[in-house]
Every structure is written in structure tokens, then in C-alpha cells.
Amino acid sequence: MKFKAFLTDNGINLLEKRILPALDKMGKICHLYFTRDHAFFLHNLLNADGVQSVAQFKQQSLFHDYRISSQNDDKIAFCIDLSLLHRALRSILAIYVESRDFNSSGLQIKLVKKLPPHSTQPMPFLTFEAKGHKSAVVQDVPISKPLSRADVQELQLALESAQEMPATLVRAPELNSLQNFVDRMKHVGEVMGVSISKCGDLHLQISTSLITLGAEFRRLMVLGERADRVVGDEGLSAQTRIERAVQRGDAMNVQVSVKHFFKSLQCSLARPDAAFYGIAPQGACLIVIFQFFVPGTRQTDKSISLHCRLPVLDPGSN
Amino acid sequence: MSSPAAVDTEAEGPDLVCELDSVQGIVDALTSVRWKRHQDAVVELSEHGIVIIVEETACLQAKVYLQRELFVKYEYGAHGRPRFGVSLGLFVDCLNTFSVPGRSNILELRYPGPDMQLLLRSVDCPDSCIYADIRTRIPETISWDYNFEPAGSTPISFTVKSAALKEAIDDLEWPGSSIQIKLQPAPPSVIFRGEGHGDLQIDFNCYANTDLLIAFCCDQPISHRYKYKFLRATTSNIPSSVIRDNRGSKLTIGRGGMLKVQHLVSVAKPSTPHPHIDSAGYQQPSRIAYIEFFVKPEVEEDIVNDY
Missing domain, CATH: 3.70.10.10 (Proliferating Cell Nuclear Antigen)
Structure with a gap:
């Protein structure tokens, strides 16, 4: 050897x-x-x-x-x-x-x-x-x-x-501010619901008996399977909108540990150029893929790849 | 939803819808009364603003006054003064997630929600929205009334730089247990004295410490003792902005030795003003949240002996 x-x-x-x-x-x-x-x-x-x-x-x-x-x-x-x-x-x-x-x-x-x-x-x-x-x-x-x-x-x-790819990936919002947000959010609860829709919505939510705290990021870039926005869902609350998308089959939802979610965001220390979130088939895990560009270009550097898979806390619920 | 109260609420609209542009300032103000992990707070709404009241074992009470001038929008639709109970820690942690460093953001608060929740949401960004609903409780009655009355014809008070006050109280941790606060007119001075594991005395002399002791008003010698842990609660979480702004804190001793400690917390927005304010021609007369602590004195020994 x-x-x-x-x-x-x-x-x-x-x-x-x-x-x-x-x-x-x-x-x-x-x-x-x-x-x-x-x-x-x-x-x-x-x-x-x-x-x-x-x-x-x-x-x-x-x-x-x-x-x-x-x-x-x-x-x-x-x-x-x-x-x-x-x-x-x-x-x-x-x-x-x-x-x-x-x-x-x-x-x-x-x-x-x-x-x-x-x-x-x-x-x-x-x-x-x-x-x-x-x-x-x-x-x-x-x-x-x-x-x-x-x-x-x-x-x-x-x-x-571990190379299994989600059907839909949405591009994460700016990583530093997302990290900052999740860092503060983790004081409120331990389990986070993550929903990803084919129309480019990412929805994060912590819900306990005392509080529901969530964030909805809309119109994110979508890779893979996509769906058109439904007319009339603009006036709805973030929660209702994502619930309806899940019912239509246009979105998936998993529960993960807030600590795990925050930990995976610390990959931003590797200074990736972008990150994408997706849910593995059958809701097996939450996947975050970090993208690196060839320096000075907007082309993906295929020689480096970094991704995380977050275990799902309650696989039966989906 | 079938209760008459809920129907009334729906018919008349919410008690309060207001918008804030300086979440961090409010977080700072509320943090200053967060002296332990689990605290229940009572929130009282009125046409003048929001008051948050926290108390402990009938010996210490704190109030945070958020006047309506601190809000970029304040729509009050209730009769009387609605009150609700909420976990202070949860409320502060939740507000804190809305505070994005380096970015101005508008937060809307609404009460009550369909289930009597306090509803929060960020309203200034169309493609991303943070929202929260916090369950509220029926408030417990405030266990004692903090009727603060001046001790004599002239109020006995002094104003000291907040940083110096905090430092003095921090130093008194060493003797601990019980702290005597003594004011005397001649020579005009304030004395903090701790006796416990050892003795420590901190003097603020009016003539010697003009930069620290900003104001002094006392026509008769007065002295009371306060439990160290309650005294400490009044300064332990004083926001760094108060120290940075070099503000003063006012201490007043009222009838029966009740101590009132007042801090001013700036809730000014650090960045440029939001266009929303300019377009409304809205002037910000004061962007200050008022914090008040009331500390009951320790029962004097001679009174104890009488009983």
C-alpha cells in the first residue's frame, strides 16, 4: 500500500x-x-x-x-x-x-x-x-x-x-444571511420543517406548542423538475401556499434537526459560489449541494464537488 | 372561534397593527429586562404604545415602554387596554430572527390572530418573508402594585453614567447579598456599600465625580438596603448601545425606600432612513425606549423585630 x-x-x-x-x-x-x-x-x-x-x-x-x-x-x-x-x-x-x-x-x-x-x-x-x-x-x-x-x-x-439526486433543486438564498437567520432561529426550537416546491419556493419552519416561526423564499432558480405557479396563490399566507403545493404534488416536505441544518450551512466557509436544496426521492433526506465556479467564470468547476445529506427525523410523515 | 370574543375581534379588526423599522433596538430594550432564562411578561397595548412588564417574586418589577413614536405605523383599534401574557425569552429570540444585520427591514406586529396569537411578519421584501405566531396567555394579575411615590416634598434622586453604574454594581458582587444605598446632602454624595463575605464601599462624590454623577437631588440623608441579585438585574443586561451612547441612568428612592432605576435605550435605525418615513413626512421626535425597574428594599431589621 x-x-x-x-x-x-x-x-x-x-x-x-x-x-x-x-x-x-x-x-x-x-x-x-x-x-x-x-x-x-x-x-x-x-x-x-x-x-x-x-x-x-x-x-x-x-x-x-x-x-x-x-x-x-x-x-x-x-x-x-x-x-x-x-x-x-x-x-x-x-x-x-x-x-x-x-x-x-x-x-x-x-x-x-x-x-x-x-x-x-x-x-x-x-x-x-x-x-x-x-x-x-x-x-x-x-x-x-x-x-x-x-x-x-x-x-x-x-x-x-449518496450520489442520488433529488428531482427538483432550488437555489438557496444568499448563504451568509441564511446562515445568520438559521443561527437565530435555532434558539426557538429543535426541529425544522423544510419544504421545497417545483416552482422555486423554499420554506423553513419551526413549530412548537408556543411558537411557529418560519421563512419563505420565493422565485428561486429551479433545476430539474419544475411546475408553473398557480394563479391566485399570491394572496395566501406562506404556510397555506406551501401546504397546497404539497397537496398538489408540486412540493415536498421533510423534518430535519435545526442543528443539522445550521451545521450544513457552515460549508459556506468553503466559499462556494452557490448552493442548492433538494429533497431525495421518497423524502429520504434533505440534500444541499454546493456549487463552485471555475475561478473568473460562471462555469461549474467539475473537479470539485461538495454536498451534504441531512437525515430526516420522521420519515413516516411524508 | 365560536366564542363571542373571537367574533367581536373579527368584526372590529385587530386591536393593534404596527410596523417597526428598528428591530435591533427593540431587541436591545427587551433584553435589558431579561435577567433570567424563563420569564413571563405581560404586554399591555394602548393608543400611546406598548408596555412590557416583567416581575419577580413581588420584589422586582421592570417595564419597557415602547411609545407609538418608535413605530413607523401604529394603528390601534381596541377599546380599553388589552393585555396578554407571553414568554419574554421566546418573544426576544423570535424578534431577534427578524433583525438582519446590515439591512434595514420592516417588521409588522399584529394582535390578536385568530387564536389570540401575536403575529409577526417581515413586510418589505416580496420574494422572502419571515413570519411568526406566538401563542399568548391570559395574563396573570400583577401581584403587587408599584405605586411609586416620592419620599418627601422633593424627589430624592441621582443620575449616573450607565456604564459607571453597571461597573459599580458588578464590583459589588464580591461582598454580595445585601447592598446599602445611601444618599447624603452634605457633602453631596451617593454611597453603595456591600457587607457580606467582605466589605466594599463605592462612593460617588458630587464634586469629585462630575463626569460620572450627572445630576444629584437630595435634601435629607436617606439609606436603604436592597438584595444584590435584584440590584444586579437592573444593570446586568443593559444593552451595549447604552454604554456606547454614553447615556446616564436615573435612580430615585421613593416612599418606603422603593428604588426606581431608569434607563434610556436608543432604538434609532443605524442605516439611512427608510423611504416610507420620508414620504409620510413623519418626524421621529424621540427614538428612545424607556426602561424602568422598581426594586423593593429589604425589610429593616427593627421592623422585623416588632412583629
Whole structure:
């Protein structure tokens, strides 16, 4: 089992400034999964509760001289502590950036087995190495034992089933203000109803025995299946409008945890250019897909993808 | 819906429909009387504005006055003064979700809804709307009447910078339990004294602290003791805007030692005025919410002995 690559400048920037801060908020521990073509950061894929998040990168968008080999079809996966990874990367960058003028080889990342101090058992590490003009710096990030063939297979299957797309996606309102709003909303209750209509309405609501608090965002951009607005629903209240759309089959509704919803919004730390909300078929989960543009264009950057799946609290109600 | 009250309401329209353009200011004002997590508040509506009353164990009462001038629209349609009970914490948390930083937004409040709820909604953006309905309760009767009467012919009062007052009361946490407030005409000064785990005395001398003690009115020495936790409640959640605006708080001691603490909270909109106000030619005479706390003194020991 071998893994070795050099981080590109773009890869360093993307990981350090955007992806790792965002993913760190999703949970401390994640699976890091490398294949011949891709690198994945996966949260909660093997357990049913909690927000699942999938960050996928074409290896070229992070690395150059990417070498991977394993007896399991060149796939390697392990668990890693993201805050340690982030810290190690930041610390090595401080040295690397100072010495990069003399540094032709770049910042190397590789999988190693080492004997830690006071131990007789060699342990696996993900190691960063920067060779400067006069010195070399190494940062070892402890990782779990690489996953067994069966576990990698399970992770791969979970990953494939997490790619299921909703029939309708609506473009989220401006993420910072949505995040701000949900942050305040979470003081009021714990369960949030999320409704998405094919005419581009997103409706969020917390309802308890003491209060109903909601927000309706209308005329959002729709991807996938769409429906025309019904004449005469303009004068209705937000609640009635979405209830009628659900009855007509033009909208779906799920209940999720407010905490999960807020957590997924923290992916905005990765500075996506847009986000889309959708509900998986049969209301299985709420999906939020973050979109990244190729820098300087309005075209989707297909080499990066990030999406979250929020577990539904009461699957029977829909 | 079949009750006669509900029918009346429908026939006559709501008691109150009003619009606010400074949600944050109202959140600040209400937060200043939120001294614990679960508090029941009584809301009283009138043609002059809205009063929110909170009290605790018949020893401490706070009132927030939101005069109609604070609202960009205030349509009052009730007879008498309707009152309803609401959870203060929930009301503030809910209002807070309507406050969008860096953006001016108009919030409409309406009472009562079809089920006697308090209805809130944002009204200025056609493509996004925030709404809430808060269940109200039949208010409990206010357990004691805070008839505040001056102690003598001239009211005994002083006005101190809110920041200095808060700092003094915060410092008195260390001795804790019971705090004596003493005013004396010669030399004119205010003394806060705490005796408990230790002694701490904070003097505001009229001549020495002219920048802190803004006004002073006292013709006879007076001294009363107040429970620290109630005194603390009067300043613990004072909004940062009050400190920033360098405002003063007025303390008055009334008959029987009842202490009245008054703060002024600015509810001015930070950004440019909304066109709605300009077009109506509506002047904002005062954009201040008045906060009043009434603290009962501790029963003096000699009185206790008499019983």
C-alpha cells in the first residue's frame, strides 16, 4: 500500500483556506479516501445519524505526481482528525512559504508507518514534508489503520448511494444571511420543517406548542423538475401556499434537526459560489449541494464537488 | 372561534397593527429586562404604545415602554387596554430572527390572530418573508402594585453614567447579598456599600465625580438596603448601545425606600432612513425606549423585630 503526492499551490490554498475550515465544522473525524482519480473527505457515511458530507476532488485539482497503489484496486481509506490535519498543514506552510523560492520539490504528502516514541508497535501516519534550502520539515498526522478491503467496499457503496439526486433543486438564498437567520432561529426550537416546491419556493419552519416561526423564499432558480405557479396563490399566507403545493404534488416536505441544518450551512466557509436544496426521492433526506465556479467564470468547476445529506427525523410523515 | 370574543375581534379588526423599522433596538430594550432564562411578561397595548412588564417574586418589577413614536405605523383599534401574557425569552429570540444585520427591514406586529396569537411578519421584501405566531396567555394579575411615590416634598434622586453604574454594581458582587444605598446632602454624595463575605464601599462624590454623577437631588440623608441579585438585574443586561451612547441612568428612592432605576435605550435605525418615513413626512421626535425597574428594599431589621 503506497500513497505519495505533491500538493499543488491551488490544492494548498483550497484545502487550507476553504475546505478544511468548512469540513472541520462538520465533524472532527472523517474518512479520507483516495482512488486512482479522486480524493474524498467523507463524514458520517457509515452511520445513519448525523449530517453526511461528501467532498470530492479530482486528484489533479489538489496534487501533482500523484502515486497510489494498493492490493485493493488502488483504493486507500482511513480515518483522520481534521483539526490535526489542518493544524499540521498550516504549520508546515508557515515554513514552506518562507523557503519556497529555493524549493523546487514542493510540499509532499505521503502515507508512512513509523514507530512512535514509547511504543513498540509501528503506527500509520499521513506525513507532510517540505524540503527547504537548508532544512527539511516533517509533520506527521496520526491516522487510523487503513480500512480493510470489506470496509473500503462498504464505504464505496455508501458513497455511490449518496450520489442520488433529488428531482427538483432550488437555489438557496444568499448563504451568509441564511446562515445568520438559521443561527437565530435555532434558539426557538429543535426541529425544522423544510419544504421545497417545483416552482422555486423554499420554506423553513419551526413549530412548537408556543411558537411557529418560519421563512419563505420565493422565485428561486429551479433545476430539474419544475411546475408553473398557480394563479391566485399570491394572496395566501406562506404556510397555506406551501401546504397546497404539497397537496398538489408540486412540493415536498421533510423534518430535519435545526442543528443539522445550521451545521450544513457552515460549508459556506468553503466559499462556494452557490448552493442548492433538494429533497431525495421518497423524502429520504434533505440534500444541499454546493456549487463552485471555475475561478473568473460562471462555469461549474467539475473537479470539485461538495454536498451534504441531512437525515430526516420522521420519515413516516411524508 | 365560536366564542363571542373571537367574533367581536373579527368584526372590529385587530386591536393593534404596527410596523417597526428598528428591530435591533427593540431587541436591545427587551433584553435589558431579561435577567433570567424563563420569564413571563405581560404586554399591555394602548393608543400611546406598548408596555412590557416583567416581575419577580413581588420584589422586582421592570417595564419597557415602547411609545407609538418608535413605530413607523401604529394603528390601534381596541377599546380599553388589552393585555396578554407571553414568554419574554421566546418573544426576544423570535424578534431577534427578524433583525438582519446590515439591512434595514420592516417588521409588522399584529394582535390578536385568530387564536389570540401575536403575529409577526417581515413586510418589505416580496420574494422572502419571515413570519411568526406566538401563542399568548391570559395574563396573570400583577401581584403587587408599584405605586411609586416620592419620599418627601422633593424627589430624592441621582443620575449616573450607565456604564459607571453597571461597573459599580458588578464590583459589588464580591461582598454580595445585601447592598446599602445611601444618599447624603452634605457633602453631596451617593454611597453603595456591600457587607457580606467582605466589605466594599463605592462612593460617588458630587464634586469629585462630575463626569460620572450627572445630576444629584437630595435634601435629607436617606439609606436603604436592597438584595444584590435584584440590584444586579437592573444593570446586568443593559444593552451595549447604552454604554456606547454614553447615556446616564436615573435612580430615585421613593416612599418606603422603593428604588426606581431608569434607563434610556436608543432604538434609532443605524442605516439611512427608510423611504416610507420620508414620504409620510413623519418626524421621529424621540427614538428612545424607556426602561424602568422598581426594586423593593429589604425589610429593616427593627421592623422585623416588632412583629
